[in-house]
Amino acid sequence: MQAVGMIAEFNPLHNGHVHALAEARRRANADVVVVAMSGNFVQRGEPAILDKWARAKAALQCGADLVVELPVFDAVQAAPQFATGGVAIMQALGVSSLAFGTEAADVDYARAAERLQSAKFDASGFQDFTQTYATQLNQQYREATGLDLSQPNLLLGMSYAQANLQLQAGLKLLAIPRVGVDHDAQHVASQFASASHLRELITSGQPVNEWMPEASVTSLSSPHYDWSQLFPLLKYRLLTASLSELEQISGMSEGLQYRLSQQIKGQQSFDDFMTAIKSKRYTYARLRRLCLNVVLNLTQAQVDAAQQHRFLHVLGFTQAGQAYLHQVKKSVGLPLIVKPTADQLTPKGLMAVQQQADNLITFLGAPDQNYGRVPYRF
Known part of the structure; x- marks a missing residue:
């Protein structure tokens, strides 16, 4: 079985994500779509609007075959670290290609990443306090590649390519053109709306059925977080x-x-x-x-210690996803966790940092996020 991977947040899962999942499967001619999905906290530095289980369930009902958690120590990071965590998961699971949405699908991301590696610039040396790190980083990217990476998904795409190169993951990169509206657009276009706009609509109690699949709308009955x-x-x-x-x-x-x-x-x-x-x-x-x-x-x-001991926490799978897991389980490159044990969740356990973070969601009223939880099966 051949697998295509996606790194996502699905915060919340909307029609654009459904399109991307289907397009990834089609372009890779893949048997399964593997998703590394941020857990209860996301890259923009906030709790996901729904917990990881509600979002994983919706993903499996809308085109994903295997959903694995991107742990908090990788999910709540700037683009390079976020990408490294996601690509490490794909590498460990033997995924052959990585699909991602971008504002510039015609860019040769692999080649651009090679140019960046050759440039050997050091981001830690940015000392212009009148500009953000992101602005200075984009300036150096532009000098090395000729590309303007100011758009968030373009920057993420480049980060995936760099991580793929640095980890020697060997993933084929599949850039999928974004459809509908821009990343943080506060308007809608036909059946598409940005996740940020949808979160605002959901928080204010307005209907979102037009821009989200039924399974994702149903998931909104779960508690919301912000x-x-x-x-x-x-x-x-x-x-x-x-x-x-x-x-x-x-x-x-x-x-x-x-x-x-x-x-x-x-x-x-x-x-x-x-x-x-x-x-x-x-x-x-x-x-x-x-x-x-x-x-x-x-x-x-x-965080530094946890990133040296990554793991694969499975949140759910379809029959095809389960078959793929069975196919690769003997060669999986990271510890595979299907049902977290008490020992794994202790302060010295493999999932200690994840459990520490998820305790906050349970404090806000959610059910236990890890201990004894088994993956969704479809």
């Missing part, structure tokens, strides 16, 4: 944790712990706090990820 629920916890953490404790948080750098501790005083909403700490140096996404790590109490040491 920063309004997390902000009181963030405020408590920033007002009570010492500066030395905050300094250890993943993504904390350049004295940001001082800025966060000072600006949180008197803030009444997460949006107002974001406005207060925003600067030319940092994007909103970077700051949201940092704040999320503060709430989750994820230290850089924990």
Whole structure:
């Protein structure tokens, strides 16, 4: 059996995702579609609107055959680290090709990644405090490849190509043109709407049936999550944790712990706090990820260690997906977890960081996200 992979969030799953899943299968002539899906927290630095189980179930009903969790220590990261985590999962599962949506499907991503590797630039050396890291990174990308990577999916596509090269994963890259609207568009086009716009509609109680498949609409009966629920916890953490404790948080750098501790005083909403700490140096996404790590109490040491011990947590599969798992199980390159055990969820267990993060969702009222949970089967 041949497998094509996709790295996704499905936050929430909409008609554009259904199109991408079908197109990936068609273009790869694949027997199964394997998805590495972000768990309960996503790259933009916030909880997914629905928990990982609700989103995985919808994905399996809408074109995916095997859904594996992209753990929090890879999911809540900038594009290069996010891509590395996803590609590592595909490599471990023996997937032969990787499909991704992009604003520029005609780019030779593999060739561009080779040019970037040859350029040997060092992103850690960006010292222009009047521009964000992302802006400076894009400038160097443009110099090395001639491409403007300011569009989010174009940057992700390039990050996948770089990870594929660095990990020597050997994945064939399949760039799928985005359909409908742009990544964060606040309008709709025919049957398509961006995930960010759909989240706003869902939060405000407006109908979304026109832009989401039935299975995904049905999943909306599950509890919803957003920063309004997390902000009181963030405020408590920033007002009570010492500066030395905050300094250890993943993504904390350049004295940001001082800025966060000072600006949180008197803030009444997460949006107002974001406005207060925003600067030319940092994007909103970077700051949201940092704040999320503060709430989750994820230290850089924990994240670094976890990324050295990745695993495959299966959330669900179809009959074809189960058959593919059976085919590759003897050669899978990472520990395969189908039903998490108590030992795996302890502070020293393989899923310790994931469990630490998922405890927050259960604190907000969700059922246990890991212990004893078995994959969905379709």
